[in-house]
Amino acid sequence: MSSVQEMNPRVRGIRATVSLQSLAARLTEEIMQGAKKPFKKVTDVSSGDPQRAGMSPISFVRQVLAVCLYPQLLKEKSLPLDVRQRAQKLLGSCGGGSVGSYSKTSCGIPHVHKSVAEFITRRDGGVSSHPENIIFSSGSQKTLSLVLHLMASGEGETQTGVLTPVPCPHTLPMLLDETGVALMPYQLMEGRGWALDLDELHQALKTARGRCEPRAIYISNPGNPTGHVQDRKTMEEVIRFAATEGLVLLAEEVYQDSVFGQGREFLSYKKVLFEMGKKYSETVELISFNSISSASMGECGLRGGYMEVINMDPAVNNYLRSMQGTSSPPVLPQLALEVMVNPPSPGDPSYETYTQEIRRTLTTLSQNAQRACEFLNDLPGMNCQPAMAGVFLYPSLHLPPQMIEEAKMLGVEADVLYCQRFLEEEGVCLGSGCENGQEDQNYHIRLCVLAPPATLEEVLARLRSFHLLQLGRFP
Amino acid sequence: MKQLEYVVLARRASQIMEELRKGARKPYSEVIDVSWGDPHRAGVKPLSFVRQVLAACLYPELVNSNKLPVDVRQRAQRLLGQCAGGSIGSYTATAGIAEIVHRVSEFITRRDGGAPSHPENIFISAGSQWALQNILKVLVNSKSSPKTGVLTPVPCHCTTTLSIMGLGAVVIPYYLSEEQGWELQVEELDRALESAKGVCNPVALYVINPGNPSGGKISPEQRTPKYIFVSKNMYHMVVFHAMLPVGHIQRRKSIQEVIRFVSEKKLFLLADEVYQGCVYGEKSEFISYKRVLAEMGPPLSDTVELASFHSASKGFMGECGMRGGYVELINLDPDVMKYIYKLFSKDSCAPVLGQIALDLMINPPQPGDPSYPLYNVETQNIRTMLVHNVKRAFEVVNSLPGFCCQPVEGGAFAFPRLHLPPKAIQKAKEVGLQPDTFYCIRLLEEAGVLISPGCEYGQKEGTHHIRFCIMTSEVMMEELLRRLTCFHTQFMKDFS
Numbered sequence: 001m002s003s004v005q006e007m008n009p010r011v012r013g014i015r016a017t018v019s020l021q022s023l024a025a026r027l028t029e030e031i032m033q034g035a036k037k038p039f040k041k042v043t044d045v046s047s048g049d050p051q052r053a054g055m056s057p058i059s060f061v062r063q064v065l066a067v068c069l070y071p072q073l074l075k076e077k078s079l080p081l082d083v084r085q086r087a088q089k090l091l092g093s094c095g096g097g098s099v100g101s102y103s104k105t106s107c108g109i110p111h112v113h114k115s116v117a118e119f120i121t122r123r124d125g126g127v128s129s130h131p132e133n134i135i136f137s138s139g140s141q142k143t144l145s146l147v148l149h150l151m152a153s154g155e156g157e158t159q160t161g162v163l164t165p166v167p168c169p170h171t172l173p174m175l176l177d178e179t180g181v182a183l184m185p186y187q188l189m190e191g192r193g194w195a196l197d198l199d200e201l202h203q204a205l206k207t208a209r210g211r212c213e214p215r216a217i218y219i220s221n222p223g224n225p226t227g228h229v230q231d232r233k234t235m236e237e238v239i240r241f242a243a244t245e246g247l248v249l250l251a252e253e254v255y256q257d258s259v260f261g262q263g264r265e266f267l268s269y270k271k272v273l274f275e276m277g278k279k280y281s282e283t284v285e286l287i288s289f290n291s292i293s294s295a296s297m298g299e300c301g302l303r304g305g306y307m308e309v310i311n312m313d314p315a316v317n318n319y320l321r322s323m324q325g326t327s328s329p330p331v332l333p334q335l336a337l338e339v340m341v342n343p344p345s346p347g348d349p350s351y352e353t354y355t356q357e358i359r360r361t362l363t364t365l366s367q368n369a370q371r372a373c374e375f376l377n378d379l380p381g382m383n384c385q386p387a388m389a390g391v392f393l394y395p396s397l398h399l400p401p402q403m404i405e406e407a408k409m410l411g412v413e414a415d416v417l418y419c420q421r422f423l424e425e426e427g428v429c430l431g432s433g434c435e436n437g438q439e440d441q442n443y444h445i446r447l448c449v450l451a452p453p454a455t456l457e458e459v460l461a462r463l464r465s466f467h468l469l470q471l472g473r474f475p
Numbered sequence: 476m477k478q479l480e481y482v483v484l485a486r487r488a489s490q491i492m493e494e495l496r497k498g499a500r501k502p503y504s505e506v507i508d509v510s511w512g513d514p515h516r517a518g519v520k521p522l523s524f525v526r527q528v529l530a531a532c533l534y535p536e537l538v539n540s541n542k543l544p545v546d547v548r549q550r551a552q553r554l555l556g557q558c559a560g561g562s563i564g565s566y567t568a569t570a571g572i573a574e575i576v577h578r579v580s581e582f583i584t585r586r587d588g589g590a591p592s593h594p595e596n597i598f599i600s601a602g603s604q605w606a607l608q609n610i611l612k613v614l615v616n617s618k619s620s621p622k623t624g625v626l627t628p629v630p631c632h633c634t635t636t637l638s639i640m641g642l643g644a645v646v647i648p649y650y651l652s653e654e655q656g657w658e659l660q661v662e663e664l665d666r667a668l669e670s671a672k673g674v675c676n677p678v679a680l681y682v683i684n685p686g687n688p689s690g691g692k693i694s695p696e697q698r699t700p701k702y703i704f705v706s707k708n709m710y711h712m713v714v715f716h717a718m719l720p721v722g723h724i725q726r727r728k729s730i731q732e733v734i735r736f737v738s739e740k741k742l743f744l745l746a747d748e749v750y751q752g753c754v755y756g757e758k759s760e761f762i763s764y765k766r767v768l769a770e771m772g773p774p775l776s777d778t779v780e781l782a783s784f785h786s787a788s789k790g791f792m793g794e795c796g797m798r799g800g801y802v803e804l805i806n807l808d809p810d811v812m813k814y815i816y817k818l819f820s821k822d823s824c825a826p827v828l829g830q831i832a833l834d835l836m837i838n839p840p841q842p843g844d845p846s847y848p849l850y851n852v853e854t855q856n857i858r859t860m861l862v863h864n865v866k867r868a869f870e871v872v873n874s875l876p877g878f879c880c881q882p883v884e885g886g887a888f889a890f891p892r893l894h895l896p897p898k899a900i901q902k903a904k905e906v907g908l909q910p911d912t913f914y915c916i917r918l919l920e921e922a923g924v925l926i927s928p929g930c931e932y933g934q935k936e937g938t939h940h941i942r943f944c945i946m947t948s949e950v951m952m953e954e955l956l957r958r959l960t961c962f963h964t965q966f967m968k969d970f971s
Contacts, residue, residue: 003808003810003811004808004810004811004814007613007614007811007814008612008613008614008615008616008617009616009618010612010616010617010618011612011613011814011817011818012814014814014817014818021568021569025568025573044559047566047823049559049560049565049566051559051560051562051564051565052559052560052562052565052566053560054560055560056562057562057564062533062534063534065533065534066530066531066533066534066537067530069526069529069530069533070526070527070529070530071526073530076542095513095515095516096513096515096516096517096518096519098515098516098520098521100514100515100521138601138798138822138826139822139823141821141822141823142822145821155618171821171823174817174820174821175821178612178818178821180617298564299564300564300565300566300823301558301562301563301564301565301566301567301824301826301827302563302564302826302827302828303601303822303823303824303825303826303827329798330601330798330826330828330829332826332828333826
């Protein structure tokens with residue numbers, strides 16, 4: 001195979017991504033080599049990566065992991081007792097007492113499955129969860145990819161399709177392309193804080209049926225990047241819809257720990273499903289995804305996630321478990337997950353610190369989200385829906401027609417051009433809305449607001465000055 | 476649904492372990508599991524330096540304390556400085572932390588006697604299999620007719636065959652020659668390629684060096700998918716998964732022949748070199764495919780498309796749980812490289828700790844560093860242990876009637892041939908098991924030793940093998956061999 005023509009056509013078909021990462025890397029390189037720029041370093045707020053932006057990890061998590069890695073620390077008195085005890089317990093669940101062994105089963109360490117199942121049961125007010133339904137991998141994207149792989153088949157009109165929200169998490173479209181699944185969009189209602197609208201869903205399905213074989217509906221709740229938290233009524237409607245239309249529900253719930261909106265509460269799809277009675281709870285096929293890249297943990301670099309599989313044919317469950325065999329899930333992230341779902345309890349030595357750290361993170365997030373939203377709404381040509389959860393803000397951009405023209409001539413989307421310029425001139429990397437999906441000419445930008453407040457202020461200040469300049473440039 | 480050999484054994488092993496836990500009386504008090512390439516599970520200790528640095532990266536407070544040696548703290552500090560936000564919790568660049576990627580390329584250059592290696596050609600991934608899958612994704616067109624084919628050794632670890640088939644391609648088996656110590660013979664490659672004519676479209680050759688022994692024909696049932704599911708909304712195929720066999724190290728001449736072969740037949744070369752750290756045959760030396768290719772000069776060195784894989788899971792580090800590996804790509808079209816980048820970027824990045832483990836593997840402490848003495852002692856111990864284990868396994872197994880073991884020069888497993896008495900084969904048939912699986916089940920039940928049967932990897936029709944990991948503590952190896960001897964003697968008597 002020596003040319004692109006001979007490559008696997010499906011890989012060739014993966015949509016072009018906008019990624020500004022390489023531009024950001026180049027700028028960083030230039031600065032390291034002494035180039036003078038109006039900024040000292042590149043600040044990347046395009047992904048949900050709080051630690052990149054300077055937020056601290058949770059001490060208890062890191063301490064336990066460090067001890068698991070280097071068990072000599074079990075004797076280290078300066079580390080809290082509960083840290084050492086937890087590490088000991090977790091090491092006991094690893095082959096040969098080492099985190100260097102493969103996980104006992106290809107789906108992960110059984111002890112951790114159990115802890116996750118218990119966490120889910122507690123969270124959902126007693127709706128029971130079974131360890132055999134829980135499967136790990138290195139990040140929720142990977143588990144989703146396994147599921148999509150299973151569903152994918154056909155081409156053209158028979159190609160598998162997934163109803164996908166617009167906007168959706170920015171890594172999703174590429175994943176669908178790569179697994180050969182068609183993205184069938186359903187618009188979220190921007191004017192209503194990005195709420196989901198059932199009529200729109202029905203319409204989208206109808207359109208989809210003409211083009212492919214829809215098999216699933218993907219939901220992100222709390223929404224990524226919208227920050228919207230669905231209410232029970234909507235969730236029940238979605239469940240009924242999925243049941244009637246025979247669709248699998250794929251519920252991405254990574255930001256469940258970060259609800260800060262007033263009067264809002266996270267409900268899991270599983271819980272709502274089970275509270276709708278046997279007619280639904282025993283039939284609707286649901287897969288829920290979660291990961292340690294959540295707001296409070298922010299451990300994106302550790303790469304750990306899981307999915308809970310509900311009401312699937314046991315053969316499918318078996319398949320998912322065995323497909324993991326080609327890449328054993330890493331051990332440390334599973335341990336981090338165990339700590340996430342099973343934190344220190346009141347009375348434990350680490351409890352105070354742990355609770356404070358979580359509270360501080362969520363307070364920062366809530367304050368930042370509010371501050372940034374107000375700030376952005378003050379800028380002409382920007383309109384930001386308030387977020388209720390999650391780590392992103394996703395304001396819409398009204399760009400001057402000349403900029404749109406210029407972008408067209410350069411062969412890029414206007415919001416990409418905007419972000420490129422912003423990065424070059426101010427050293428801040430935002431995400432462009434076209435990665436998340438948007439209607440034609442309805443532009444957006446995406447920024448992660450979970451960062452130290454000073455960092456956020458700087459990002460906002462630079463954004464204002466750049467934005468006004470753009471508008472000034474094109475009156 | 477046909478049962479997987481491995482699943483049958485693993486399940487029974489779990490049951491037995493549970494029974495032991497509940498106090499059941501058996502002729503053994505614990506099960507020895509040497510069915511995986513997982514040294515830590517088998518009692519080998521991790522390297523202190525590696526764990527100290529990783530711990531300090533995880534919990535940087537340790538960097539400032541004097542509980543850890545200076546070079547550990549310096550290394551951790553340096554690595555953390557490479558991470559966004561100074562934390563291993565952040566995403567990294569898709570191909571891996573830039574400085575680590577650079578150091579990987581330097582390692583490769585050093586290893587290959589100066590043959591240059593470029594960072595842009597290197598991708599760090601969560602384990603070498605993950606990188607292999609991404610490359611296969613580019614090569615395999617699941618919709619083509621005829622199907623894409625990949626030449627694959629027999630025996631072979633099924634993770635690869637599973638990946639190939641899972642992507643919709645076919646495996647074209649080539650048999651390694653057991654009698655010649657599992658050598659790869661080019662005539663056999665020719666034969667295999669011929670056999671593919673009209674059946675599939677071969678695009679690549681997969682080799683693994685140091686090897687996993689292969690050899691023998693694979694019967695059709697062993698190569699077809701084991702499960703087909705249909706459910707309301709999903710249907711797909713699943714293939715079994717298993718592991719690598721034993722250690723042959725290719726000689727330079729053989730590598731050259733393979734390179735000429737792929738060049739002539741226009742095949743993409745996939746070189747799985749994860750066991751390059753485990754070489755202990757006295758006259759054997761690992762030479763990488765890249766090095767041989769570079770030394771063969773143009774036009775071959777500029778045209779043969781090669782992907783070389785390595786990982787932190789094997790070798791003396793044995794950090795399988797960390798998931799750190801990389802692939803180096805040679806002579807690929809730059810446009811194709813862009814797509815490969817896209818595939819890797821789908822998962823954001825490799826786990827950061829795995830990347831760090833990789834860095835520690837290729838840049839260990841040097842003489843003069845504070846950690847060097849301990850590091851040296853620990854690695855020497857592991858090496859001595861391995862050499863000892865290999866020798867003992869070879870001696871003991873070959874002394875048992877019915878066993879024939881080829882010398883192990885590298886890798887982590889022994890893959891002896893087992894000549895089973897006709898009565899045993901008959902009995903196996905009666906209970907519906909492959910003969911070597913039958914042997915393994917009996918060994919598990921009666922002696923508490925879990926190994927894998929050769930049928931899991933493919934073997935010549937009518938031959939049988941067993942496979943077990945030799946990267947264990949010496950004590951465990953002795954115990955393993957003792958139990959095996961005892962069991963085997965009895966087994967052969969029972970079925971004579």
